[in-house]
Amino acid sequence: MKRRTFTRRRFMATTAAASATMIAAPFVRTASAAGKISIGFWDHWVPGANNATKTLTEEWGAKEKVEVQIDYIPSQGRKNLLTIAAEAQAKSGHDILAFPTWEPQGHANSLEPVDDVMGELIKQHGKVNPTVEYLGRANGKWIVVPATVGSQIKGPCSRIDLMKQHAGIDVVAMYPAGAPPKAEAWTLAAFMKAAEACHKAGKPFGIGLGTTSDSVDTAGAFFHAHGAALVDAKGTITVKSDKVRQALEYCTKLAAFLPPDAPAWDDSSNNKWLVAGNGALIMNPPSAWAVAKRDAPQIAAQCWTHGFPSGPAGRYAPFLPYFWGIWNFGKNKSAAKSLLLHLSSRAAAEKMVAASAGYDLPSFEKLTDFKTWAEEGPPKGTLYHYPNPHNHQILSVAAAPAPARIAHQIYVQGVQTKMIARVLKGEKMEAVLAWAESECEGFMRT
Amino acid sequence: MVDAVLQGVQTPGATRKRSSLRRTMQRKSTVAFLMALPLILMIAFLVIYPALYSLHLATLNKSMERFVGFGNFLFLFKRETFWKVVEQSCIFALTAVFFKAIIGFTVAHFVHNVPNDRQRKWRGMLLVPWVIPPAMSCLAWLWLFDPSYSAFNWVLGIFNIGPVPWTGDAFWARFSVILVNIWIGAPFFMIMYLAALKSVPDQLYEAAAIDGANWWQRIWYITLPMMRNIIAITALFSLIVTFANFDIVQILTQGGPIDLTHVFATWSFTLGIQGNDIPLGAAVSLFMVPILTVAAVFILRDITRRGNES
Numbered sequence: 001m002k003r004r005t006f007t008r009r010r011f012m013a014t015t016a017a018a019s020a021t022m023i024a025a026p027f028v029r030t031a032s033a034a035g036k037i038s039i040g041f042w043d044h045w046v047p048g049a050n051n052a053t054k055t056l057t058e059e060w061g062a063k064e065k066v067e068v069q070i071d072y073i074p075s076q077g078r079k080n081l082l083t084i085a086a087e088a089q090a091k092s093g094h095d096i097l098a099f100p101t102w103e104p105q106g107h108a109n110s111l112e113p114v115d116d117v118m119g120e121l122i123k124q125h126g127k128v129n130p131t132v133e134y135l136g137r138a139n140g141k142w143i144v145v146p147a148t149v150g151s152q153i154k155g156p157c158s159r160i161d162l163m164k165q166h167a168g169i170d171v172v173a174m175y176p177a178g179a180p181p182k183a184e185a186w187t188l189a190a191f192m193k194a195a196e197a198c199h200k201a202g203k204p205f206g207i208g209l210g211t212t213s214d215s216v217d218t219a220g221a222f223f224h225a226h227g228a229a230l231v232d233a234k235g236t237i238t239v240k241s242d243k244v245r246q247a248l249e250y251c252t253k254l255a256a257f258l259p260p261d262a263p264a265w266d267d268s269s270n271n272k273w274l275v276a277g278n279g280a281l282i283m284n285p286p287s288a289w290a291v292a293k294r295d296a297p298q299i300a301a302q303c304w305t306h307g308f309p310s311g312p313a314g315r316y317a318p319f320l321p322y323f324w325g326i327w328n329f330g331k332n333k334s335a336a337k338s339l340l341l342h343l344s345s346r347a348a349a350e351k352m353v354a355a356s357a358g359y360d361l362p363s364f365e366k367l368t369d370f371k372t373w374a375e376e377g378p379p380k381g382t383l384y385h386y387p388n389p390h391n392h393q394i395l396s397v398a399a400a401p402a403p404a405r406i407a408h409q410i411y412v413q414g415v416q417t418k419m420i421a422r423v424l425k426g427e428k429m430e431a432v433l434a435w436a437e438s439e440c441e442g443f444m445r446t
Numbered sequence: 447m448v449d450a451v452l453q454g455v456q457t458p459g460a461t462r463k464r465s466s467l468r469r470t471m472q473r474k475s476t477v478a479f480l481m482a483l484p485l486i487l488m489i490a491f492l493v494i495y496p497a498l499y500s501l502h503l504a505t506l507n508k509s510m511e512r513f514v515g516f517g518n519f520l521f522l523f524k525r526e527t528f529w530k531v532v533e534q535s536c537i538f539a540l541t542a543v544f545f546k547a548i549i550g551f552t553v554a555h556f557v558h559n560v561p562n563d564r565q566r567k568w569r570g571m572l573l574v575p576w577v578i579p580p581a582m583s584c585l586a587w588l589w590l591f592d593p594s595y596s597a598f599n600w601v602l603g604i605f606n607i608g609p610v611p612w613t614g615d616a617f618w619a620r621f622s623v624i625l626v627n628i629w630i631g632a633p634f635f636m637i638m639y640l641a642a643l644k645s646v647p648d649q650l651y652e653a654a655a656i657d658g659a660n661w662w663q664r665i666w667y668i669t670l671p672m673m674r675n676i677i678a679i680t681a682l683f684s685l686i687v688t689f690a691n692f693d694i695v696q697i698l699t700q701g702g703p704i705d706l707t708h709v710f711a712t713w714s715f716t717l718g719i720q721g722n723d724i725p726l727g728a729a730v731s732l733f734m735v736p737i738l739t740v741a742a743v744f745i746l747r748d749i750t751r752r753g754n755e756s
Contacts, residue, residue, distance in 0.1 A: 081719050089724075106722035109509075210702055261593035263703040264614030269593060278594070405508075412721040418704050425704070435526070442525055445726075446508055 036067040037332045037339065040094040042080060042150045042322060043072035044356060046290065052355035053149060053343070060342045066335050075100065087327065095330040096339065099144055099323040101135060101397065102411060105404035108138035112326040117337050118142040121344050125364030129395045131319050132363045135404065143325065145340045146363035148349045150322030152285035153361060153388060153395065154217045159203075160379070161302045162280035166201040167194035175306035177381020178374060180390045183307055183315075188225060191309035192254055198280040199257035206273030206282040207258050208265025209421050211414030215265060217318035218283045219416040220398020222254075223247045225311025230410055231402035231440055239437040243313075245429065251416075252423045263421040275299060283318070286376075286383055290357050293378075301378040305386045307393050317388065319395035321363055358383040365391070409443035503728040510725060518729035527705055527713070528730070535709040535734075537620065538695075539688040542627040543681055549628065550635020550680075557636065558643045569637070576633035584697040587626045591698060613699050616706040623707055626694050631687075635680055642676040643669070675749050682745045686738050710734050 041053050050072055061068035071094065073080045080100060087093030088107050104111060118136075122128065128136075128146060136144045158171045169190070175181045195205045208215035223229070228247035230239050238244065255262065259273070271288040273279050275296050282288060292300035308317045324343070326336040342348060349362040354372045362368070368387040376383045388395060398416060399407035410416070415436055422432045470476050507514045522528045557568050575583065590597045591612035602608035613619050650668050659667065670677075692711035695701060701708035701716060708716070710730055718727015 078715075078719055085719055085722075085724065103722070211700065259594065261609075261611055261614040264593040264611065264619070264699070266700065272594065276595070409721050409723070412716065421704050438526065442521075445521060 035332050035335060036069070037061075037096070037335045038069040038071070038094045039339070040071045040073050040080075040083060040097040042098040042100075042147075043074040044149060044360075046287065046356045046359055049149070049352070049356040049360070052348075052352045056343055056348050056351060057339065060339055064335065064338060066332075066339075068339075073098070091327075091329045093327065095332050095336045096324055096326055098147060098150065099325050100150070101320050101322070102404065102408040104136060104144040104323050104325055105138060105408065107325075108143050110328055111138075111143040112328045112330065112333055112336075113141040113143060114145055114326065114337065114340070115142050117145055117340050117344075120341060121145065121364065125344075125346065125362070126366040128363045128365070129319065131395050131397050131400065132321050134400055135321060135397065136323055138404075144323035145325075145344060147322040147324045148344070148352045148360045148362045148367075149356070151361040151363060152320050152359065153386060153393075154214060154283050154285055154318040154320065155305060155308055155386065155393075156281050157274065157284050157286070157289055157303055157305045158281045159274075159279075159299070159302050160304050162198065162201075162203050163194065166203060166280060167197040169194055171304045171306055172379075175304065175385045177384040181307055181385060181392050183310075183392070186307070186309050188222070188250060188309050188311045192250070192257075194280075195254055195257040201280075203278065203280045204257055204259055206270045206279040207254075207262065208267075208269055209255060209258070209262040209417045209424070210265045210269075211417060212265075212267045213320065214267045214270055214284060215262075215417045216398050216411055216414050217320065219251060219420060220400075220411075221308055221316045221318045221396065222251050222311070223398070223416055224316035224394070224396045224400075225309070225313055226250065227311075227313030229401060230399065230415060230436060231406050231443075233401040233403070235403050235406060235444070237437055237440045239440060240433050244433065246312075248419055248423060248429060248432070251420045255420055255424050263417075263424070274303070285361075286358050286386060289382065290359065297378075304379070304382050307385060307388070315393045316396045317393040319397060358386060361387055405446070406440070406443045410440065413439065413443075415439055500728045500732060503725050504732050506725040508723050508725060514725075518726050519733075521726070522729060522733070527708075530705060531708045531710060531713045531730070532733070534620070534707060535689060538624060538627070538691070538707075538709050539685055542624050542631065542688050543684045545624075545628045546631045546635050546684060547677070547681060549632040551639050551677075553632070553636045554639035554643055557640055569640070572636055573633045575629050576631070576637075580630055580693045581697065583630060584626060584694055587622075587629075588698055591622050614703055616703060619699050619703060619707045623695050623698055626698065627688060627691060630694070631684060634684065638676055638680045639673065642673045646672045678745045678749055682742060685741055689734050689738060 039057060041050070044050050054070060057068050057070055060066075073083050075081075080098065081103070083093070084097060084099065084103055084107065087097065088110050091110075099107075132146045136142055136146060158169075160171055163169045163171050174183050174186055198204055207218050209219070223244070226243050226247035228241065228243040230237070230244065232238050259265075259279075270282040270284055271291060274282045274284070274288045275292045277296065277299050286305055289300055289303045289305065292303060308315055324340055326333055326340070330336055344362075346367060349360075349367050350370050350372075352360045353362070353370050358372045358376045368389045370387075373383040373387055373389075374381065397407075397411070399410035401407075402410060419432050419436050422435065423429055427435075503510070504518055505513055505515055507517070553572060557565060557572065560568055589595075593611070593614055596609065596612055598612065599609040602610065611618050612622050646669060650672075651664060654664050654668055689709075690711055691709060692715065695707055695709050695712045696715070699707040701712045705713075710733060714727045714730040716727075717730060718724045721727075
């Protein structure tokens with residue numbers, strides 16, 4: 001019997017052919033994606049919202065003959081961040097994991113490129129906003145897919161009655177349900193005037209100045225509205241610029257009309273402020289309104305979610321996307337890509353938005369017209385402008401456009417809110433700018 | 447024949463080895479070591495390995511791809527916030543341990559003087575803050591200190607006092623986190639001191655009373671010298687645990703306002719986990735080691751010296 005030898009030449013040829021097939025082969029979209037897949041979704045804080053992802057994933061698993069295992073990982077106590085850090089270190093874990101805003105950039109080298117998935121989704125649902133690109137792409141490639149679940153705009157949620165009564169502003173007329181906004185007069189100056197009036201009336205705006213996300217996002221949007229960046233896109237520190245001075249001056253002036261304990265606020269403080277009926281406006285996704293609907297329906301019936309005021313550099317709203325990423329050490333990448341396509345379909349996104357009572361937000365431009373936002377209430381239409389359906393706001397994230405590794409540090413350390421709190425405490429503006437500059441220098445390390 | 451001779455020579459040696467093994471196995475210390483071995487292995491796995499791993503992490507660059515030696519530590523030395531964290535950690539730990547010791551000592555005396563039949567109830571009640579999981583009790587304190595709806599401020603408001611910015615002002619925020627640490631930790635001191643008090647022979651007090659010693663002299667010349675070792679050990683343990691505290695600050699203030707309550711552990715978490723800079727976070731957490739080592743060496747040396755003297 002002739003024995004066939006496996007020479008080095010033959011080995012090289014076989015390996016090259018196999019590699020070429022693997023690279024050229026499209027990811028599996030249909031019935032051949034067999035095997036097993038594990039997913040770590042973010043544990044939604046809207047009761048029952050997890051059911052949408054559970055049903056959709058199991059539905060896909062049954063269709064594709066893939067065994068699915070789902071874990072819901074809460075963000076309370078930063079358990080999701082700990083899970084991401086642990087899995088990245090161990091090079092083992094879920095195939096798909098939910099990544100909050102800044103995490104994909106920190107783990108770009110451990111994430112599987114998803115250009116193929118994103119190409120398909122953009123073709124189907126239209127473009128994504130620049131903030132999603134800024135956070136979801138690294139080295140010219142898409143490293144994650146924007147998730148509907150958990151993504152949010154933290155725009156103003158105003159009390160219709162209090163704004164009308166104390167500030168003379170009809171927020172419903174300014175942002176009518178089912179129609180484009182008529183918000184030309186809704187500027188930073190008008191916002192300041194309204195804040196002052198409501199403060200005088202004993203119903204101050206509930207905006208925090210702590211270092212948690214809600215406070216940082218709001219400060220970030222005010223800085224953007226002035227065109228102020230602490231570090232520019234090239235990584236140059238621009239703290240001591242006139243625009244930063246103007247933004248800081250504006251925020252400090254505004255802070256005088258906020259609750260005196262604002263520097264100690266965390267992400268629950270503004271929710272409590274609204275539900276307790278203490279103030280005329282907060283900056284939050286509709287979760288605070290949803291809680292009010294349950295605990296204080298008379299207050300919920302007076303809430304209206306709308307757009308940010310515009311400043312000299314434009315009308316910016318804080319957008320905090322969540323992402324789904326596939327580890328490059330994942331065991332079933334083709335099935336993972338197939339599932340991400342399924343979860344990002346219009347029908348799936350619509351189910352997620354409905355299950356979260358309008359809280360979740362797809363990042364694609366053609367997915368802002370779901371009936372949930374038009375119909376949710378009371379009052380009916382309160383969420384119509386939440387997904388920015390008329391594109392009249394620039395969706396941004398605080399600390400952008402600095403390179404993500406620097407912006408992440410500025411964001412997490414709450415440098416902008418700390419700057420405001422320091423000036424408010426009595427420090428000289430130039431000393432505060434010097435402090436912020438030194439902080440940013442520290443964030444440059446690689 | 448030669449083999450036979452050799453075998454004859456080897457036999458007593460093998461017997462000696464077997465009997466020496468038997469003797470070793472019969473020694474109490476060997477048995478104790480074997481029984482403690484699972485625990486030693488567990489400690490090696492859960493404490494020594496992570497400690498060495500964190501040392502390794504602290505020597506890497508931010509993206510964890512390059513060895514930077516002491517680069518992270520040198521970087522920290524240049525940061526204003528780092529020195530603020532060092533200062534705050536020292537204020538937090540030393541103040542809290544001092545007051546825990548004073549309160550523990552005082553309460554232990556009160557309990558010691560309670561008649562035996564009622565003492566158990568008091569001991570149980572006073573231990574409650576220590577046995578409740580800190581994360582849970584801290585949440586209760588968080589509600590008491592809440593910036594907008596503080597229960598304390600509500601009570602103070604009845605007397606037209608306040609509102610006090612419990613977590614919004616640097617002084618009050620530091621006061622709040624130290625107060626909660628004392629509340630949780632003082633019962634540990636109390637129970638340790640109570641045990642030490644019970645071991646002081648009554649004859650010493652009787653002799654002192656015959657000599658006409660007053661209450662203060664009895665404390666100063668009998669109680670304190672007899673309790674010196676337990677006071678030192680308790681202070682050391684508490685200092686280590688308080689320096690490494692995380693939950694109280696994280697739950698109550700998250701290091702705020704303006705970083706003025708951050709301690710090593712919370713700042714390390716902020717940098718390492720939230721900021722995705724694990725090497726720098728590891729370097730911050732390791733900075734506690736030299737401080738605590740120096741404290742441990744001094745305290746333990748003192749205890750050994752006194753042990754030798756006695």
